[in-house]
Amino acid sequence: MLAQIIQNLPQVLIDGLTLGVVYAVVAIGYTMVYGILELINFAHGDVFMTGAFIGATVLFLMLGMGFLAAMPALIVFLIVIVVAGIATGLLGVGIERVAYRPLRRKNAPKLIALITSIGISFVLEDAVRFIAELKTGNYIVTAPSMFNHKFTLDIHHIMPFFDNATFQSSFLLVLAVTIVMLVSLDLFVNKTKWGMAMRAVAQDRDTASLMTINVNRVISVTFFIGSALGGATGVLFMIQYGTIDPYIGFILGIKAFTAAVLGGIGNIRGAMFGGIMLGLLEMFAAANLSLITHGAMGAEYKDVFAFIILILVLIFKPEGLFGKAVVEKV
């Protein structure tokens, strides 16, 4: 049995990493907003989904105008992801303005904001479904296939205890783009003035305002970045998995949120790590559960496995793996 698990490992790593980086970027959107507002923005998963649909729309438009044939696929992809990122960034800023800021101004309890975010989530799902059905007659959309060149990682040849693994060129694209996003965000938050303002607002909003920081503007910037990253990841998801529907954001959002909790909610690097770990665990479970349980549980139990890990981590380390551990003297 162990030999088989090891044989699978290269493929598990590739699939797990693909899924994991997607979780990681979406998890960042949850963790950033939580860090600043202590709000679990349940609409974030649907911002991710909206990003996928905006990306598909742009892609179809470009296809219709013949750009897809005329331009290198990479350029088309970059245009699609940038447009979708900016559009979802603005969507996030708009959601905050319309739904969360008025509640904050009235000092509404945090629970109200949470319920509101669930409401926004439904609104986005149904709005996207409505538009998609209106335009295409079906709310399940299959994007034009891109980056589908298949590669085989001939690892068996070098290390005979591994099986060969296969992947599409989209895997490399997803990996490259998410790594660029993760690294730039980390640099932005830790090395720039606005990043510092963001951390200050997350730690003490009232005092930050005494430092001439416009807290509402920092919150808008936070929503823009988190949502733009989420939307751009939606485009990656569409390209990697091909088919999208208005409900892909729900379960993926819950899992990304789980990843954020796993890494320690409010901690950006924690969310990155939590996302990748969750993706790997999930794919490991999908590949091996049936093997381990002698067929009693199939791959469909992978989510249970991932959440059991989460529960175990939280029992022994409730603040998450990278939870804040700074001792604050009074």
Add this chain to the structure above:
Amino acid sequence: MTEPIAKHFLEVNKIDSYYSQIQALNGIELYIDQGEIVTLIGSNGAGKSTTLKSISGQVRPKKGSIIFDGRDITKFPAHQTAGLGIAQVPEGRRIFPRLTVRENLQIGAFSVKDKSVIAHRLERVFTYFPRLKERLNQKGGTMSGGEQQMLAIGRALMMKPKLLMLDEPSMGLAPIIVEQIFDIIKEMNKEGMTILLVEQNAFQALQIADRGYVIQTGQIVLEGKGDELMKNEQVREAYLA
């Protein structure tokens, strides 16, 4: 000739402020002239902090007006008031615990774009608080109470404020540290800084203040020169006993 809008550097004109539904200030009136140290003393819950927060824009008064440097700032949000040059060192210091000492100081100069200006101000803060220089890369939250207070004052100085408001700088600190802090407050004032000092530690505050106000249940009940208030029977009984 028309009379100027404001005679003083800072004028607080009969303000009423509320915390949710509860009235915390009831017609507070005070002024500060340039170069003065003015202290606001009173017991816990009298409305000292609310007065400061009303000036800095963290609490918006329902009635009355606040004029600073000839400008009506009554309705300014906190970041705009701060932008005009009013710095507040909040009660309990409120430094950013997970920012480093350097970042805590840099954020005080958030509105400054010129890096050489920031560097220059940093040096100036170090002349007052040399200890901070040794701790630049430490997280703010890991410092002792006295060091945090120094950092909070240093952070406010990074704004190069025209008016510095200190809320209970002596709170929770050992007497020897309090002594140091008050010496520095005096020194900053000598160099021209206008200061509004809120204190429960009335004796020490009145010693260094030009003038003082005594606040009780949201109202100013006494005002006068520092040394006069110190001799006042009422003040002695209530706050200096």
